[in-house]
Amino acid sequence: MPTGLFLTSDPWINWGWLSSHVPLFEDALQQHLTLTAIAILGGLVLSLPLGVAAHRWGALRNPVLAVSEIFYTIPSIALFSLLIPYTGLTEVTAEIGLIGYTVLILVRNVMVGLEAVPPDVIDAANGMGYRPLARLMRIELPLALPAIIAGIRIATVTTIGLVTITALIGLGGLGQLILRGFIENFHTPLVVATVLSIALALVADLTLAGAQRLAVPWARNT
Amino acid sequence: MNLKLNSWRLLVALTALTVLAACGGTTTPSTSKGTLTVAGFNFPESSVLADIYGQALAHDGYTINYKLLLGTRPIVVTAIKAGQVDVYPGYAASELEYFNKGAGEATSDPAATTAKLNTYLQPVGLVALTPAAAVDANAFAVPQAIAAKYHLTKLSDITPAIAGQLTFGAGPECPTYKFCLPGLTSVYGLHFKAVKTLDTDGSLTRAAFKNGSIQIGLVFTTDADLKALGLVVLDDDKHMTAADNVLPIIRSAAASDEVKTVLNNIDAKLTTADLISMVDQVANQHMDASAVATAWLQKNNYSS
Amino acid sequence: MEFLGSIWRWFSDPTHWSGADGIPQRLVEHVQLSAESVAIGALIALPIGIALGHYGRFGDLAINISNVGRALPSFGILVIAFQVFGLGDFPIVLSLTALAIPPMLTNSYVALREVDPDVKDAARGMGYRELTQVLRVELPLAVPLLMAGVRTSAVQVVATATLAALISGGGFGRYIIDGLAQQDPIKGFAGALLVGLLAVATELSLARLERVLVPRGIRLLKAPAMQRTATFKTA
Numbered sequence: 001m002p003t004g005l006f007l008t009s010d011p012w013i014n015w016g017w018l019s020s021h022v023p024l025f026e027d028a029l030q031q032h033l034t035l036t037a038i039a040i041l042g043g044l045v046l047s048l049p050l051g052v053a054a055h056r057w058g059a060l061r062n063p064v065l066a067v068s069e070i071f072y073t074i075p076s077i078a079l080f081s082l083l084i085p086y087t088g089l090t091e092v093t094a095e096i097g098l099i100g101y102t103v104l105i106l107v108r109n110v111m112v113g114l115e116a117v118p119p120d121v122i123d124a125a126n127g128m129g130y131r132p133l134a135r136l137m138r139i140e141l142p143l144a145l146p147a148i149i150a151g152i153r154i155a156t157v158t159t160i161g162l163v164t165i166t167a168l169i170g171l172g173g174l175g176q177l178i179l180r181g182f183i184e185n186f187h188t189p190l191v192v193a194t195v196l197s198i199a200l201a202l203v204a205d206l207t208l209a210g211a212q213r214l215a216v217p218w219a220r221n222t
Numbered sequence: 223m224n225l226k227l228n229s230w231r232l233l234v235a236l237t238a239l240t241v242l243a244a245c246g247g248t249t250t251p252s253t254s255k256g257t258l259t260v261a262g263f264n265f266p267e268s269s270v271l272a273d274i275y276g277q278a279l280a281h282d283g284y285t286i287n288y289k290l291l292l293g294t295r296p297i298v299v300t301a302i303k304a305g306q307v308d309v310y311p312g313y314a315a316s317e318l319e320y321f322n323k324g325a326g327e328a329t330s331d332p333a334a335t336t337a338k339l340n341t342y343l344q345p346v347g348l349v350a351l352t353p354a355a356a357v358d359a360n361a362f363a364v365p366q367a368i369a370a371k372y373h374l375t376k377l378s379d380i381t382p383a384i385a386g387q388l389t390f391g392a393g394p395e396c397p398t399y400k401f402c403l404p405g406l407t408s409v410y411g412l413h414f415k416a417v418k419t420l421d422t423d424g425s426l427t428r429a430a431f432k433n434g435s436i437q438i439g440l441v442f443t444t445d446a447d448l449k450a451l452g453l454v455v456l457d458d459d460k461h462m463t464a465a466d467n468v469l470p471i472i473r474s475a476a477a478s479d480e481v482k483t484v485l486n487n488i489d490a491k492l493t494t495a496d497l498i499s500m501v502d503q504v505a506n507q508h509m510d511a512s513a514v515a516t517a518w519l520q521k522n523n524y525s526s
Numbered sequence: 527m528e529f530l531g532s533i534w535r536w537f538s539d540p541t542h543w544s545g546a547d548g549i550p551q552r553l554v555e556h557v558q559l560s561a562e563s564v565a566i567g568a569l570i571a572l573p574i575g576i577a578l579g580h581y582g583r584f585g586d587l588a589i590n591i592s593n594v595g596r597a598l599p600s601f602g603i604l605v606i607a608f609q610v611f612g613l614g615d616f617p618i619v620l621s622l623t624a625l626a627i628p629p630m631l632t633n634s635y636v637a638l639r640e641v642d643p644d645v646k647d648a649a650r651g652m653g654y655r656e657l658t659q660v661l662r663v664e665l666p667l668a669v670p671l672l673m674a675g676v677r678t679s680a681v682q683v684v685a686t687a688t689l690a691a692l693i694s695g696g697g698f699g700r701y702i703i704d705g706l707a708q709q710d711p712i713k714g715f716a717g718a719l720l721v722g723l724l725a726v727a728t729e730l731s732l733a734r735l736e737r738v739l740v741p742r743g744i745r746l747l748k749a750p751a752m753q754r755t756a757t758f759k760t761a
Contacts, residue, residue, distance in 0.1 A: 010508065017508070073681055073725035075688040075699070075761045078718035081706045088304045089289075089297065105757050157596040158759050164599040165689075165761065168706065170261075170289045170301070175601060179291050182605045182692075184266055185425040186508045190609065194602030201597030296709035394707035416546060419694060419704065426694050429613045 014188045024177065024189075025196065032163050032173025032200065038095050039159045040152065043102025050103065051110025052136065061111065068104040076101065076162050080169050094166040101162065102155045109151025113144025149212040153205050160201040164193075174200075254285040258476055261289040261298050261307040265422050266504040266511060267358060267444060267497060271311035273515030274492075275470060275485055279309075281519070282484050290511070294395040294422065295320055302473060303346055309485070312471040314339060314353045315464035316360075319400035321346075326400065328464035335465045349474050351482055353467035354489035356497050358444040360401045360463050363453040364388075368437045376457035377410050380438075390414040391436035393422035401463045402440060409462040414438070444494065446502035468492060491522045532712045533719075542716075547700065549720065556697030556724060559687045562619050564680045567626030571679075572672070575631040579638025579668070580660050588635035592758065595628025600686050600760045608693040618690040625686055626679045629758045633675025637668035666741045673736035677729055678758050684725045686761035688717070698724065 054060040079097045087093040117140050125135045164175030174193040181190025258279055262272030269290045276286040289307060292298050301307040314335045315328035321342035328335045332353040339350050364374060372384050396402035406412045418435060420426035423442050430436040441448060470485045503509040543549050578588050607617030641664045649663040688699030701717025
């Protein structure tokens with residue numbers, strides 16, 4: 001006889017079921033964090049050079065912004081579905097989409113951050129003998145950090161929400177439990193996974209906000 | 223205090239933390255016979271079957287990854303053809319009519335149907351193993367009230383006039399399945415008033431029956447909750463559906479003799495009654511598919 | 527370019543332009559769901575944001591509500607709404623409205639905060655009473671940033687409405703979800719294209735509305751990018 005809780009009623013959160021199924025949520029959280037981390041790191045790696053380039057060559061600015069606006073409106077499930085014939089029902093498909101959206105957010109913030117560097121500072125740096133790359137790495141990017149971290153915050157919270165949708169292509173992290181709650185008409189995994197996803201996003205946001213304050217004590221709080 | 227340096231240090235530290243938090247993957251034990259990915263369709267019975275196959279293989283020494291509730295047959299087949307999935311629990315006749323693009327070759331003979339299926343699977347690097355006695359076929363249910371109103375006991379009782387007053391509900395894959403809308407049209411000549419896209423015998427379908435937005439819908443023959451929901455299955459008297467016996471569809475490359483033996487042994491013992499009770503436990507009693515699968519394996523002498 | 531040929535064929539197929547699953551019907555459904563959600567969201571978010579911005583209260587909450595909005599997993603919200611309210615448009619509009627509110631609330635708050643305090647002083651000095659001051663002085667100045675919030679919201683609602691198909695909703699999401707379920711990439715692409723076009727159309731028509739609403743003589747204000755909600759993606 002299988003062990004387990006025989007549920008005849010279905011409360012919104014069945015605490016007994018929840019307490020006996022913690023590993024399920026741990027696994028889901030782990031997958032969720034992994035997918036998110038790869039998206040943010042990948043996004044940073046791609047958006048920093050892109051943002052710098054768009055800032056350096058003004059002609060790129062508007063096209064980059066325009067293209068990113070357009071891609072931003074593509075629903076993620078549509079993008080994932082379109083990639084399936086090429087990259088399959090894999091993490092790669094999910095990450096292409098997730099990294100893409102992260103890049104769209106971060107590029108904009110890198111550009112804005114770099115644009116916000118006062119021209120006087122650039123002048124002073126040039127006067128001190130900084131060559132462009134050194135000036136970028138040691139003066140401009142650190143000063144652009146508030147905007148960049150603000151972008152990372154937005155990207156992280158957004159990505160944590162979008163990861164749940166990848167449940168529709170076999171992944172999902174916490175989204176997998178949402179899917180199960182949906183298909184099995186079972187409230188608890190659905191509600192708890194949704195709440196956890198929100199909590200995860202808010203905790204990440206608060207942590208990054210703290211990091212932002214630490215990293216740039218001179219900047220105004222956003 | 224060098225603020226710039228601190229900022230970079232902080233960013234690096236944050237990055238490292240994130241990576242550490244996310245990393246924690248498992249490594250394949252060195253004694254494993256290999257890794258297999260078992261997928262299931264987007265309904266509870268498939269989760270149970272996938273768990274049964276997977277746990278049996280795991281017990282035999284394989285490392286199993288699961289992709290449960292992966293999606294509809296088109297999605298799962300895409301995945302197995304591309305090698306992202308190694309095994310899934312299929313249904314003989316439905317698989318045949320999917321791979322032969324609805325040619326209508328499935329019969330009520332599971333062995334013949336499977337043999338025919340394998341002629342289509344072989345060119346795409348797949349193979350179907352021995353079908354079980356357990357059957358789960360598509361069925362079409364109406365609420366009691368509708369059955370009484372139109373005197374319906376079997377599908378051929380639905381005249382064109384009646385069909386024109388009924389809204390039909392099923393999942394998004396239904397318009398492409400031989401044993402769904404196309405079959406109802408070709409075998410029974412049914413053209414419904416409207417078709418509502420819901421889910422594969424899930425909560426959307428049941429909700430639609432309940433609020434009256436559909437009067438006839440797709441269910442499965444292993445559903446145990448139909449009577450309680452006031453639904454009555456109409457008899458498929460013209461035999462539109464065929465031998466939908468459970469059987470593993472597996473990539474030929476993964477189909478070693480050992481794997482085949484394990485899976486065929488399961489099919490030898492799997493009955494329709496088993497399916498009905500297991501689906502009831504997962505879909506209606508919210509038990510874990512994996513727990514239900516373990517119980518079946520233990521009862522049928524394959525401990526896990 | 528076989529793919530493009532298939533897309534062209536899909537769009538030239540007359541059966542795709544008629545009936546319950548035809549483009550016109552799906553367009554109507556999608557616009558209806560989106561418009562209702564944004565309208566109701568605006569009715570809730572704008573007065574609150576405007577009031578908070580005018581009085582300068584609860585600023586942290588108003589600014590961070592967008593973050594909370596971004597944190598909502600639209601898939602989970604839609605399914606919970608279905609399990610609570612059942613089938614139909616109500617759970618869909620409810621979920622989309624919840625997602626529409628945050629950007630509009632944040633932007634209207636910031637928009638009112640950005641109004642030059644000297645202008646507010648002058649208005650008060652001229653004898654404007656509270657409500658009139660808001661309506662006739664502050665709001666016109668706040669329109670650009672406020673409308674930016676409405677635009678952001680509307681575009682994201684149009685995109686997120688595609689998920690409504692998961693709980694049997696209509697709209698262009700039907701093509702995307704059905705295309706995935708049937709593994710018909712042509713249908714899926716057509717759906718994505720249609721949603722994209724609708725999103726662009728939404729953006730453009732709201733931009734035109736903004737031009738109509740901004741009083742002559744007031745140039746488009748450019749708000750600090752960090753406080754303005756320009757990036758909001760829920761699907």
